[in-house]
Amino acid sequence: MILLDQVSVRYRRSEPLVLRNVDLTVGEGELAVVAGPTGTGKSTLLGCVAGLVPHFTGGVVHGRVVVGGRDTRTHRPGDLADLIGYVGQDPAAGFVTDTVEDEVAYGLECLGTAQPVMRRRVEDALDLLSLAALRSRRLRGLSGGERQRVAIAAVLATGSRVLVLDEPTSALDPGGAEDVLAAVHRLVHDLGVTVLMTEHRLERALQFADQLVLVEDGRVLAGEPSLLMEVSAVRPPVVELARLAGWSPPPVTVRDARRRADRLRHDLAAAPPSSPREPAPGPPPAPGRVRIRGLTVRRGRRQVLHDADLDIPAGVVVALMGRNGAGKSTLLSASAGLVAREGGVVDVDGADPADLPAQQAIRLVGLVPDDPRLLLRASSVADECVGADDDTGVTPGATRRMLARIAPGLAGAHRVNHHPDDLSEGERLTLAMAVILTAGPSLLLLDEPTRGLDYAAKSRLSAMLRSFAASGLAVVVATHDVEFVADVADRVVTMAGGRIVAEGPAADVLLSSYVHTPQVAKVLRPHRWLTVGAVASAMKGEG
Numbered sequence: 001m002i003l004l005d006q007v008s009v010r011y012r013r014s015e016p017l018v019l020r021n022v023d024l025t026v027g028e029g030e031l032a033v034v035a036g037p038t039g040t041g042k043s044t045l046l047g048c049v050a051g052l053v054p055h056f057t058g059g060v061v062h063g064r065v066v067v068g069g070r071d072t073r074t075h076r077p078g079d080l081a082d083l084i085g086y087v088g089q090d091p092a093a094g095f096v097t098d099t100v101e102d103e104v105a106y107g108l109e110c111l112g113t114a115q116p117v118m119r120r121r122v123e124d125a126l127d128l129l130s131l132a133a134l135r136s137r138r139l140r141g142l143s144g145g146e147r148q149r150v151a152i153a154a155v156l157a158t159g160s161r162v163l164v165l166d167e168p169t170s171a172l173d174p175g176g177a178e179d180v181l182a183a184v185h186r187l188v189h190d191l192g193v194t195v196l197m198t199e200h201r202l203e204r205a206l207q208f209a210d211q212l213v214l215v216e217d218g219r220v221l222a223g224e225p226s227l228l229m230e231v232s233a234v235r236p237p238v239v240e241l242a243r244l245a246g247w248s249p250p251p252v253t254v255r256d257a258r259r260r261a262d263r264l265r266h267d268l269a270a271a272p273p274s275s276p277r278e279p280a281p282g283p284p285p286a287p288g289r290v291r292i293r294g295l296t297v298r299r300g301r302r303q304v305l306h307d308a309d310l311d312i313p314a315g316v317v318v319a320l321m322g323r324n325g326a327g328k329s330t331l332l333s334a335s336a337g338l339v340a341r342e343g344g345v346v347d348v349d350g351a352d353p354a355d356l357p358a359q360q361a362i363r364l365v366g367l368v369p370d371d372p373r374l375l376l377r378a379s380s381v382a383d384e385c386v387g388a389d390d391d392t393g394v395t396p397g398a399t400r401r402m403l404a405r406i407a408p409g410l411a412g413a414h415r416v417n418h419h420p421d422d423l424s425e426g427e428r429l430t431l432a433m434a435v436i437l438t439a440g441p442s443l444l445l446l447d448e449p450t451r452g453l454d455y456a457a458k459s460r461l462s463a464m465l466r467s468f469a470a471s472g473l474a475v476v477v478a479t480h481d482v483e484f485v486a487d488v489a490d491r492v493v494t495m496a497g498g499r500i501v502a503e504g505p506a507a508d509v510l511l512s513s514y515v516h517t518p519q520v521a522k523v524l525r526p527h528r529w530l531t532v533g534a535v536a537s538a539m540k541g542e543g
């Protein structure tokens with residue numbers, strides 16, 4: 001159904017090929033998961049299949065891409081709409097209507113679908129993505145995860161024979177992500193739909209994959225997931241655990257890993273007493289540097305944040321978790337003084353950012369939004385740094401120096417002449433963090449920072465946030481990424497329906513949950529281990 005024959009792609013003449021001589025075949029009714037380090041050409045591969053590269057992106061493509069018998073270089077994306085459904089990394093960018101229901105119906109209308117069929121398909125798609133209750137809502141007022149669910153519902157509704165999904169679950173809560181993957185899996189099995197899908201969080205996608213497509217440095221290696229995991233540079237925790245324990249070929253599901261884990265469980269139980277049988281509960285809360293009291297926010301007629309109280313100690317990393325639409329982003333932006341509050345106060349080092357002019361507020365609280373592009377306005381990284389110097393009133397060159405300081409530990413080289421839109425997710429996050437950190441805030445807030453990051457980048461981000469916390473910053477990360485929380489967080493605050501409903505040490509929260517449990521904890525239950533790193537230290541007797 002999908003055929004790539006010796007495909008090479010170059011965006012700029014001065015830069016190396018993004019894809020090199022790629023051959024790939026995905027059969028009808030197969031689900032292929034595309035994975036690889038960040039910025040190595042995964043979206044470009046999907047863009048070729050969906051016909052976006054080069055028609056929308058520019059660049060030069062050599063070789064042949066044929067989908068359902070149509071060559072995507074001679075057929076423009078519009079000519080492929082009846083065959084291919086595509087959801088990009090920024091779902092909102094593709095929205096053309098105003099409300100959830102209209103958006104889900106739009107693709108069907110364009111294809112001239114008969115009314116009765118259209119109604120049934122729209123209802124099915126709304127049900128599959130749990131969107132029925134949001135059907136009349138305006139798209140502009142949806143949370144990040146809600147928007148992603150609408151974009152997926154819209155392509156599922158069209159009944160395309162080929163789905164091309166670029167990180168379709170990146171903004172979804174763990175339960176929602178499982179539902180979407182199960183729905184896609186059902187379309188593959190029951191209707192013979194062909195799916196090509198990128199996913200950084202292999203811990204949830206690998207079990208559904210017929211084929212794994214590894215993209216590294218523009219080259220592609222495709223095959224059976226478990227076999228490829230032996231050579232892959234990106235590995236979910238369960239595969240890392242397998243390497244540590246010497247299981248070959250590595251299991252790719254928790255169930256298979258549990259079957260082989262008796263010996264490891266036994267060894268860990270007998271580990272020297274100095275080993276951390278229990279993950280450290282995290283430092284006890286120090287006197288609060290940040291106090292939030294009674295924070296309440298209304299959007300339109302709906303109260304979306306109710307009376308939130310929270311103390312955020314300096315020196316710890318707090319993870320903010322909860323379903324899509326629970327109010328996490330609202331709590332962060334209200335804390336930073338960026339949305340109007342109906343009530344409540346925030347005290348950061350004795351001041352409330354909402355009472356201060358923007359230039360002073362960002363010296364107290366820095367918020368890295370879930371889409372760092374919202375923060376970036378210039379046409380090159382270098383200009384962005386100059387603009388940020390002006391906005392924050394710091395000495396000229398300070399943002400550029402901050403970028404040079406943090407880039408090596410996060411995304412590697414920073415390409416100062418690039419447009420921020422052409423950076424990889426990791427590079428864009430690094431730039432946004434440099435802009436925010438240059439102002440020297442006491443409270444650092446990050447909204448879904450791991451979207452688009454590979455495992456290595458996440459681990460570097462985690463180390464960086466922990467070092468910021470160690471130097472006295474209060475750090476809050478809103479995230480759905482359970483493995484990241486296991487690595488980075490001391491405490492977890494859980495939100496539901498606009499309220500803070502629970503708070504506690506990260507280990508307790510993660511180990512007592514069914515949906516927020518890291519893979520290692522699932523494999524080694526009843527022992528209390530959260531990360532491969534902790535298991536490795538115990539096996540080495542480091543304690």
Ligand SMILES: Nc1ncnc2c1ncn2[C@@H]1O[C@H](COP(=O)(O)OP(=O)(O)OP(=O)(O)O)[C@@H](O)[C@H]1O
Pocket residue numbers: 011012018036037038039040041042043044045057058422423424425426452453
């Ligand atoms: N339209 C474009 N113009 C110029 N360069 C681009 C364009 N799109 C992508 N690139 C560059 O091509 C390379 C591969 O990007 P691509 O988005 O395909 O990687 P990726 O593996 O999907 O990354 P991520 O995991 O961050 O989504 C990157 O270096 C990126 O900066």
Ligand SMILES: Nc1ncnc2c1ncn2[C@@H]1O[C@H](COP(=O)(O)OP(=O)(O)OP(=O)(O)O)[C@@H](O)[C@H]1O
Pocket residue numbers: 140141142143144145146171173299300302304322323324325326327328329330331
């Ligand atoms: N401008 C707006 N107008 C109306 N409702 C809004 C607006 N912005 C957000 N909401 C609603 O407020 C609620 C909380 O949204 P918020 O973005 O804070 O959730 P979240 O927990 O960050 O979700 P996600 O995990 O999906 O990012 C959601 O129901 C959302 O639909």
